Amino acid sequence: xxxxxxxLLVGVLAATASVAARTLSTWWWLAAGPLLAAVCLGAxxxxxxxxxxxxxxxxxxxxxxxxxxxxxxxxxxxxREPFGGGGSDxxxxxxxxxxxxxxxxxxxxxxxxxxxxxxxxxxxxALLNVSAMSFGALSSRAVLALNRGAALGRFAHDTGExxxxxxxxxxxxxxxxxxxxxxxxxxxxxxxxxxxxxADKAALPEVKCVSVKLSQGAFAGSGAVLPGVKVSAxxxxxxxxxxxxxxxxxxxxxxxxxxRELVLFxxxxxxxxxxxxxxxxxxxxxxxxxxxxxxxxxxxxxxxDFVVVDGAEGGTGAGPAGFxxxxxxxxxxxxxxxxxxxxxxxxxxxxxIGASGRVATGPDIVKRLVQGADYTNAARAMMRAVGCVxxxxxxxxxxxxxxxxxxxxRARALDVADKARQVRxxxxxxxxxxxxxxxxxxxRAAAELTPGHLVRRTGPGTTSSYAELYEWLxxxxxxxxxxRSWESDWKAADPxxxxxxAEGPRATGPARATKA
Numbered sequence: 001x002x003x004x005x006x007x008l009l010v011g012v013l014a015a016t017a018s019v020a021a022r023t024l025s026t027w028w029w030l031a032a033g034p035l036l037a038a039v040c041l042g043a044x045x046x047x048x049x050x051x052x053x054x055x056x057x058x059x060x061x062x063x064x065x066x067x068x069x070x071x072x073x074x075x076x077x078x079x080r081e082p083f084g085g086g087g088s089d090x091x092x093x094x095x096x097x098x099x100x101x102x103x104x105x106x107x108x109x110x111x112x113x114x115x116x117x118x119x120x121x122x123x124x125x126a127l128l129n130v131s132a133m134s135f136g137a138l139s140s141r142a143v144l145a146l147n148r149g150a151a152l153g154r155f156a157h158d159t160g161e162x163x164x165x166x167x168x169x170x171x172x173x174x175x176x177x178x179x180x181x182x183x184x185x186x187x188x189x190x191x192x193x194x195x196x197x198x199a200d201k202a203a204l205p206e207v208k209c210v211s212v213k214l215s216q217g218a219f220a221g222s223g224a225v226l227p228g229v230k231v232s233a234x235x236x237x238x239x240x241x242x243x244x245x246x247x248x249x250x251x252x253x254x255x256x257x258x259x260r261e262l263v264l265f266x267x268x269x270x271x272x273x274x275x276x277x278x279x280x281x282x283x284x285x286x287x288x289x290x291x292x293x294x295x296x297x298x299x300x301x302x303x304x305d306f307v308v309v310d311g312a313e314g315g316t317g318a319g320p321a322g323f324x325x326x327x328x329x330x331x332x333x334x335x336x337x338x339x340x341x342x343x344x345x346x347x348x349x350x351x352x353i354g355a356s357g358r359v360a361t362g363p364d365i366v367k368r369l370v371q372g373a374d375y376t377n378a379a380r381a382m383m384r385a386v387g388c389v390x391x392x393x394x395x396x397x398x399x400x401x402x403x404x405x406x407x408x409x410r411a412r413a414l415d416v417a418d419k420a421r422q423v424r425x426x427x428x429x430x431x432x433x434x435x436x437x438x439x440x441x442x443x444r445a446a447a448e449l450t451p452g453h454l455v456r457r458t459g460p461g462t463t464s465s466y467a468e469l470y471e472w473l474x475x476x477x478x479x480x481x482x483x484r485s486w487e488s489d490w491k492a493a494d495p496x497x498x499x500x501x502a503e504g505p506r507a508t509g510p511a512r513a514t515k516a
Contacts, residue, residue, distance in 0.1 A: 004058065006058075010035055010038045010039055010042065011039050011042075013031075013035050014032060014035035014036045014038070014039050017029075017031040017032035017035055018032045018036065020032075042058040043058075093456070093457040094367070094454060094455065094456045094457070095454075095455055096363065096366055096367065096370075096437060096441060096453060096454055096455075097441060097452070097453050097454070097455060097465075098440050098441055098442075099440065099441050099442030099443075101442055102439055102440045102441070102442055103439050103442055103443070103444050104439060105432075105435045105436050105438075105439040106435050106439070106444060106445075109126065109127060109428075109431045109432070109435060110127060110435070110445060110446060111124040111125060111126060111127075112124065112125040112126075112127070112352055112374045112375045112446075113125075113352075114209065114277045114279075114305055114306050114352045115277045115305050116277075116303050116304070116305045116350040116351060117303075117350060118267065118270060118275075118302065118303070118305075119270065119275055119276070119277050119278075119305050120274070120275030121208075121274065121275045121276045121277070122277060122305075123156075123174070123208045123209055123276070123277050125155075125156055125352070125354075125374075125375045126153075126154065126155035126156065126375065126427070126431065127365055127369075127375050127376060127431050127434060127446075128155065128359070128365060128375070128376050128377070128378060128427050128430055128431050128434075129150070129155045129156040129157070129158065129176075129354075129375065129376070129377045129378075129427075130146050130149075130150055130155070130156065130157040130158055130377065130378070130379075130382050130423075131158055131356045131359075131377035131378055131379035131382065132158040132159070132160040132161065132176075132178050132211075132213070132216070132281070132356075132377070132379070133146075133158070133160045133379055133382075133383070134159065134160030134161055134162025134163070134184075134224075134226075135159075135160070135162050135163065135165040135167055135168065135235070135238070136162040136163075136226050136230060136231070136235045136238075136239070136247075136406070137160065137162065137226065137230070137394065137404060138160075138383075138403060138404055139399075139402055139403060139404065139405050139406060139410075139411040139414065140165070140167045140234075140411065141167075141402060141411045141412075141414045141416050142383075142386050142387075142402070142403045142404070142411075142414060142419075143165065143167040143168060144167045144170055144171050144416050144420075145171075145386045145414065145416045145419035145420045145423060146171075146173075146382060146386060146420075146423055147167070147168055147169075147170070147171030147172070147173040147175075148171035148172070148173065148416065148417075148420035148423075149171075149173070149385070149386075149419070149420040149421070149422070149423025149424045149427070150171070150173030150174060150423070150424075151171050151172040151173035151174075152420060152421070152423075152424040153423070153424040153427045153428055154174075155173075155174070155427055156173075156174045156175070156176050156208065156209070157171075157173045157174065157175055157176070158175075158176040158178055158211065158377060159175055159176065159177050159178050159185075160178055161178050161179065161180025161181075161182065161184060161213050161224060161249065162180075162184050162185075162226070162235075162238070162239065163184035163185030163238045163239055164177050164185040164201050164204075164207070165238055168206070169204065169206050171420070172206070173206070174206065174208045175206045175207050175208060175209075176208065176209040176210070176211050177201070177202065177207050177209070177210050177211070178211045178212075178213050178281070179193075179198075179210065179211065179212050179213065179269075180213045180224065180249055181213070181249045181250040181251065181252060181253050181254075182224075182239070182247070182249040182250065184238065184239040184240075185197075185198075185201060185238070185239075186198035186201065187239070187240050189240075191254075192254050192255070193254070193255045195268075195272060198269070198272055198273075199272040199273070202269075202272060202273035202274065202276065203273070203274060207273070207276065208276065208277070209276060209277040209278070209279070209305070209306070210269055210270070210273050210276060210277070210278045210279075211278075211279055211280060211281055211306075211308060212253075212262075212265070212266060212269070212278075212279070212280040212281070213280070213281045213282075214253075214262075214280055214281060214282040215281075215282050215283045215285075215310075215328070216281060216282075216283055216310045217283040217310040217311045217312045217313060217328055217331075217356075217357050224248075224249045225246065225247070225248050225249075226246065226247040227246050227395050227396075227397065228244050228245050228246040228247075229244075229396065229397040229406075230397045230405070230406045231243060231244055231245060231246070231247060231406075232406040234406075235406060253265075257498070258296075258495070258496050258497055258498060259289075259292040259293040259295065259296040259494075259495050259496070259497075259498060260296040260299065260300065260495045260496055262280070262293060262296070263293065263296045263297055263300050263302050263303075263304075264300065264302070266278050266279070266280065266302070266304045267300075267302045270305070277305035277306060278304060278305055279304040279305050279306035279307055279308065279351075279352075280304055280307060280308070281307075281308035281309075281310060281354075281356075282307070282308075282309065282310065283309075283310045283311065283312055283327070283328035283329070283334065284309060284328060284329045284333070284334035284337050284338060285327070285328050285329065287337050287341070287489050288489040288492050288493050289493075289498055290337065290338060290341055291341055291478075291489055291490055291493035292493040292494050292495055292497070292498065293495075294341050294342065294344075294345045294347065294478075294493070295345075295493050295494070295495040296495035296496075297345070297347060298345055298346075298347070298479070299495050303347055303350045303351055304351060305350075305351065305352065306351060306352040306353065306354060307338055307342075307351060307352075307353055307354070308353075308354035308355075308356060308377065309331065309334045309335050309338050309353060309354065309355055309356070309357075309373070310328075310331070310334070310356050310357050311328075311329070311330050311331025311332070311334055311335075311355075311356070311357025311358065312327060312328040312329060312330050312331075312334075312357075313330055313331060313357050313358050330357075331355060331356075331357035331358070331368070332371055335353065335355055335368060335371045335372045335373055336371055336372055336470055338353060338372065339353055339371070339372025339373075340372070340471075340472070340473050341478070343472075343473050343474070343475055343477075344473040344474075344475075344476070344477050344478030344479070344482070344486070345476070345478050345479060346475050346476035346479060348475065352374040352375070353372055353373050353374050353375075354373060354374065354375050354376065354377055355368040355371075355373035355375075355376045355377070356376065356377040356378070356379065358380070359376045359377065359378045359381070360378060360380070360381040360430075361430060361433065362430055362431070362432070362433025362434040362435075362436070362437050363433070363434075363437060364376070365430070365431070365433075365434040366434050366437050366438060366441075366449070367454055369446045369449050370449050370450070370451060370453050370454040370466060371454070371466070374446070381426065381430075382423060382426070382427075383403055383404075384426075385419070385422045385423045385425075385426040386403055386414065386419040386422065386423060387401040387402065387403055387413075387414055387419055388401055388403045388404070389401050398410070400413075401413060401414065402414035441453055450467065451465060451466035451467035451470065451472060452465045452466070452467040453465075453466075454466045456469060471483070471485060473486070478490055
């Protein structure tokens with residue numbers, strides 16, 4: 001309630017000055033007038049629905065959080081970039097290649113069919129979707145706004161690993177249910193995976209896909225953390241954990257420990273889910289480890305329906321300090337590695353690739369498609385669309401915009417209907433930008449993009465396209481006979497072990513393959 005004290009104090013002063021002006025001297029109106037205007041402004045802050053910070057911090061929010069005035073596509077202002085949007089990768093200038101013979105943009109946004117040969121309920125994925133953010137990390141109103149926005153715009157909403165809450169289901173949006181190492185939402189009494197509970201929830205019509213989280217960019221190799229201050233009774237009930245105690249997810253899964261077991265577990269989940277698309281998310285660390293998964297796929301004749309690649313540059317408030325940006329491959333290298341490996345084993349046509357990690361603009365989407373992705377996910381940009389002002393208080397539960405908090409009074413500041421429209425608007429305009437850019441490049445569909453469409457400045461006065469910068473394997477090339485640059489990793493890849501070979505991994509550069 002302290003957040004409302006300044007407005008209350010101004011109100012008391014305004015009333016006092018007004019009484020003094022009537023009873024003592026009209027000169028008091030010089031003070032009463034501005035104070036009454038401030039009271040009216042504060043009342044407007046409380047009643048308006050567009051700016052969450054002002055609803056939670058009337059008057060004071062205008063001074064403490066001026067960054068909320070920086071509007072984005074979600075507010076209908078077009079060209080401004082949302083929070084989290086970056087420029088070129090690592091400060092290296094890159095550009096997409098326009099065509100002297102552009103084509104007309106597609107009238108309808110393209111969709112990506114997700115579902116391999118063992119999937120009986122394929123899903124058409126949008127080019128840009130809501131990336132994984134859990135209920136717990138986000139408030140119930142933020143989750144509901146994201147989901148309603150996804151329903152309005154007909155794109156997907158990843159639940160994050162915190163479970164499948166009623167707030168994910170109320171909005172009517174399509175869900176990608178993420179299963180993390182804590183198995184929240186399908187967690188047994190022993191903390192392990194509960195197949196029956198999973199099957200019951202996966203059968204819900206809102207659940208379109210199932211994703212197993214192996215790791216993510218901001219804390220690859222470490223379990224996610226939900227601070228105790230955010231573990232409300234509702235969160236504790238959903239996750240089956242004690243109220244008020246910090247929740248640290250295990251760093252690894254209990255139900256599998258080898259690449260082969262991972263592939264078999266994914267197949268089991270797809271069966272339990274009634275044939276819905278099933279895949280996994282990871283931040284790539286070792287090329288050899290991912291090749292081991294590819295060997296397991298080939299050996300078992302089973303493939304996931306999708307793989308989501310998260311970059312080390314991805315951001316979160318749920319990982320240990322010092323992890324982000326230091327563990328795992330950046331998104332560019334991770335995407336190229338995964339795409340290349342799947343092409344090399346002849347499985348790329350069965351598996352779709354999603355990309356997440358600082359995806360925020362139309363050019364970001366097109367670049368990731370060139371690098372091997374089929375679709376993209378955004379987290380921070382979507383948070384910005386629901387009102388995040390970048391206050392960096394996510395871990396404290398004291399989010400001023402009502403986005404990353406479990407405090408009902410703080411969450412009240414977020415108007416669900418308004419923010420849902422902003423989420424929908426942001427996604428629509430960003431995808432439109434991507435489609436227009438592709439048209440300017442002479443491309444009608446993402447499948448027509450090639451590595452030659454993206455160019456990087458490599459030195460003063462010199463440039464190289466991605467076709468020249470990276471090695472691109474042909475379909476099945478690893479099976480037929482790997483090139484020398486891949487030979488060591490391919491031979492060391494063991495479908496029955498994630499462990500590194502005794503001599504340690506060989507340092508290699510990124511490699512790339514033609515799109516299958």
